Amino acid sequence: MKSNIIKSFIIFSGLFFLYFPILILIFYSFNENKRVMVWKGFSFKWYNELFKNEQIIEAFIVSIKIAALSATFSTILGVMIGYSLVRIRKIPFKAFYIFLSSTPLVLPELILGLSMLLFFISLNNVIGFPSSRGQLTIFISHVTFCIAFVAIIIQARLTDFNKNIEEAAMDLGYNYTKVLYKITLPIILPSIIAGWLLAFTISLDDLVVASFTTGPGANTLPIVVFSKVRLGLSPEVNALSAILMLALLLIGIIYFYFNKKFKH
Amino acid sequence: MxxxxxxxxxxxxxxxxxxxxxxxxxxxIFKISISVSEWGMPPYQELFIFENQFKFNATFENYIYIFRDFYYIGSFINSLILALISTFFCLLIGYPLAFYIATSNVRLRNILLVLVVIPFWSSFLLRVYAWKIILQNNGILNLILLNLGITSEPLQLLYNQYAVIMGIVYTYLPLMILPLYGYLNKFDLNLIDASKDLGLNRVKTFIKVILPLSIPGIIAGSLLVFIPVVGEFIIPEMLGGSDRLYYGKILWEEFFVNRNWPGASALAFTGIIILVLPIVFFQIIYSRWSEKNEI
Known part of the structure; x- marks a missing residue:
């Protein structure tokens, strides 16, 4: 019994630690006062201000666009990597393949961002493209580091499910491509959706890599938010936080729904 | 075919x-890090020059420049210490959580796991910002401390290295818990009972049975926290003060403020070299995992 109390206490304080800051943020978003820390009264004032702020709205649209596109591309490429690593025996320079597909998971974003920026500049010097940086260069960079996250999810699922199903289908006369499209992909579909959602939120959330690879007309939401809160607090950002937190938590819950669906 | x-x-x-x-x-990055820096755009000379004859125009000047100045070396050391301390605290908080989640019954386990990981889905930047609100001089934490009479005037909690560690532990904790849980989850609970039957007490059971079996999870989680934290830029920028300079900040300023591209590249490449060993470790675990389906 004593150990049960300890157990509940640890789990409860852990969850409290994880959720307390988020709740505080949401709480202060309803503060009417412009001075964020001094409570003046409950109000939706800053939500109103937020929706009138064109800079934030515009950045939000840019971010969503980049996130949706890079999630789609990185999901396609990530599924290919996951499939190759689990189902295809002979991969030329496999260690190098693993290096390329797993290092972006841990490499500090700052190094990644700098390398992408210098790459785009060098590429422009050599072939005259991309002539300026902006949404396209952020998109390419985001695809590059989101691939690894999708690949790891797909890999986990492919190792999980029984290869016999695929082999049985082959025995029944399906060819390779047909097995892939009719058997394998439908089975791992929940994981593909989960991978897409993860890539989407990672891209939406990225500040460092986007700061390096951005250009005129491509201010993403984190870039705008960071410029507002780097030195102080902003009541509009509080309102934005509350909305974003809830939206992203919802995406997270959907992710778990799809990711668990396969695991039964 | x-x-x-x-x-x-x-x-x-x-x-x-x-x-x-x-x-x-x-x-x-490597190429520019061994290029000769100069004023202009781009601010470095070509590495290969073909004028009258081929010339390989490389230099290690940028690396020497970094290693001679304690400003740079110091920031590396600060970042490594920061990453070590943060990883330690993530492990200290994350391990018991992961352990108790893994030993709960199946229904509760899944719910708890989702609850632990969900905050990771909300915006990183905003989670750091939340700590900025909590640690303000007139923030909630100071309010509590004042009311409990622990302190008579508000403490300066923000803009120092402790706030940075706090922010890092908070944002990276799920990355520690997930792999730990993955390994602890596979672990046969009967082993605990067996070792108790064999006369081992709680502490001994933990040290001799549970801990050795969770070492791969500890390594995986620690690497997932340690490596990115060495290059962390946002958290020290938002919560840190001028008491300590970290690698990320120095690299950022070398590039954006000093416009010294070869210098920044040399810093980045040195960072990669320092992290090579941990990254190789990470890949060994990653590829073993992908081959054997361990989690």
Whole structure:
């Protein structure tokens, strides 16, 4: 019994630690006062201000666009990597393949961002493209580091499910491509959706890599938010936080729904 | 052979993308880091010059410049210490959590796991910002401390290294818990009972049975926290003060403020070299995991 109390206490304080800051943020978003820390009264004032702020709205649209596109591309490429690593025996320079597909998971974003920026500049010097940086260069960079996250999810699922199903289908006369499209992909579909959602939120959330690879007309939401809160607090950002937190938590819950669906 | 064609397509499409947009950019960092810096745009000289004759115009000047100045070396050391301390605290908080989640019954386990990971889905930047609100001089934490009479006037909690550690532990905690849980989850609970039956007490059971079996999870989680934290930029920028300079900040300023591209590249490449060993460790665990389906 004593150990049960300890157990509940640890789990409860852990969850409290994880959720307390988020709740505080949401709480202060309803503060009417412009001075964020001094409570003046409950109000939706800053939500109103937020929706009138064109800079934030515009950045939000840019971010969503980049996130949706890079999630789609990185999901396609990530599924290919996951499939190759689990189902295809002979991969030329496999260690190098693993290096390329797993290092972006841990490499500090700052190094990644700098390398992408210098790459785009060098590429422009050599072939005259991309002539300026902006949404396209952020998109390419985001695809590059989101691939690894999708690949790891797909890999986990492919190792999980029984290869016999695929082999049985082959025995029944399906060819390779047909097995892939009719058997394998439908089975791992929940994981593909989960991978897409993860890539989407990672891209939406990225500040460092986007700061390096951005250009005129491509201010993403984190870039705008960071410029507002780097030195102080902003009541509009509080309102934005509350909305974003809830939206992203919802995406997270959907992710778990799809990711668990396969695991039964 | 149609199969072969299809396999090639699957292997080489992402291969091509990653070589072009990941490997070549890393190579370019190295190239610029050994280029001679100069005023101009771009602010470095070409590495290969073909005028009358071929000239390989390389220099290690940028690395010497970094290693001679304690400003740079110091920031590396600060970042490594910061990463070590943060990893330690993530482990200290994350391990008991992961352990108790893994030993709960199946229904509760899944709910708890989702609850632990969900905050990770909400915006990183905003989670750091939340701590800025909590640690303000008139913030909630100071309010509590004042009311409990622990302190008579508000403490300066923000803009120092402790706030940075707090922010890092908070944001990176789920990355520690997940792999730990993955390994602890596979672990047969009967082993605990067996070791108790054999006369081992709680502490001994933990040290002799549970801990050795969770070492791969500890290593995986620690690497997932340690490596990115060495290059962390946002958290020290938002919560840290001028008491300590970290690698991320120095690199950022070298590039954006000093416009010293070769210097910044040399810093980045030195960072990669310092992190090579942990990254190799990470890959060994990653590839073993992908081959054996360990989690």
């Amino acid at each position: 149609k199969n072969k064609l299809f396999e090639k397509y699957f292997i080489f499409t992402p291969y091509f993308w990653l070589v072009l947009f990941f490997f070549i950019p890393l190579a370019i």
